[in-house]
Amino acid sequence: MLRINRQTDYAFRVILALAKHPHGTRISSSKIRDEMLIPPALSLRIIADLAQGEFIRTFPGRDGGIELAYPAKDISLWSILDLFEGPVHISECQTEGVACPFEEGCPIRRRWDPLQALLRREMEKITFEELANDAKVFELLAAV
Numbered sequence: 666m667l668r669i670n671r672q673t674d675y676a677f678r679v680i681l682a683l684a685k686h687p688h689g690t691r692i693s694s695s696k697i698r699d700e701m702l703i704p705p706a707l708s709l710r711i712i713a714d715l716a717q718g719e720f721i722r723t724f725p726g727r728d729g730g731i732e733l734a735y736p737a738k739d740i741s742l743w744s745i746l747d748l749f750e751g752p753v754h755i756s757e758c759q760t761e762g763v764a765c766p767f768e769e770g771c772p773i774r775r776r777w778d779p780l781q782a783l784l785r786r787e788m789e790k791i792t793f794e795e796l797a798n799d800a801k802v803f804e805l806l807a808a809v
Contacts (some may be wrong), residue, residue: 669746669750670749670750671732672707672710672711672749673709673745673746673749673750675703675707675708675711676714676715676748676749677700677742677745677758678697678701678702678703678712678743679703679708679711679712679715680715680720680721680733680737680740680745680793681701681733681793681796681797681800682697682700683697683721683731683733683737684703684730684733684737684740684794684796684797685741685797685800685801687700688732688735688736688737689732689733689735690731690732691730691732691734692730692731693729693730693731694708694709694712694730694731696730697731697800698768702724709797712731713718714748715731715745715748718748719734720733720734720735720740720744720745720748721733721734722734736794737792737793737794737797738771738792738793738794739792740792740793741788741789741790741791741793742788742789742791742792742793742796743785743788743789743791746788750773753784754781755777755780755781755784756773756774756777758771758773758774758777759774759777759778759781
């Protein structure tokens with residue numbers, strides 16, 4: 666089963682929470698954790714990974730917090746997925762270094778490659794700016 670792990674889902678939530686604010690807005694990690702229902706133990710690791718991947722900047726101290734390193738329009742769903750999941754493949758046979766007795770002559774693998782490319786293209790198109798705008802619409806509808 667092709668499935669995104671929980672840590673990646675929480676990373677999406679952290680970026681989305683930041684993307685809902687103007688670029689450069691610093692937000693406390695505890696506020697994001699509470700808003701996005703992220704367990705405290707995981708939030709520290711996810712924030713560290715996002716900072717190491719250079720998607721966010723962290724600021725320690727009383728007036729600290731985290732902010733996006735880039736505008737939300739420049740961060741795609743794929744880029745965060747790739748950071749947390751590593752190379753994503755629909756099938757193990759697409760993974761570099763995995764031996765397959767059929768190699769390129771396999772009719773199934775020939776179908777996986779275009780699907781893999783389509784998945785990547787579509788996820789690269791989805792930016793966190795778009796997701797933040799969608800979230801704002803849902804919040805407005807929920808308030809009605």
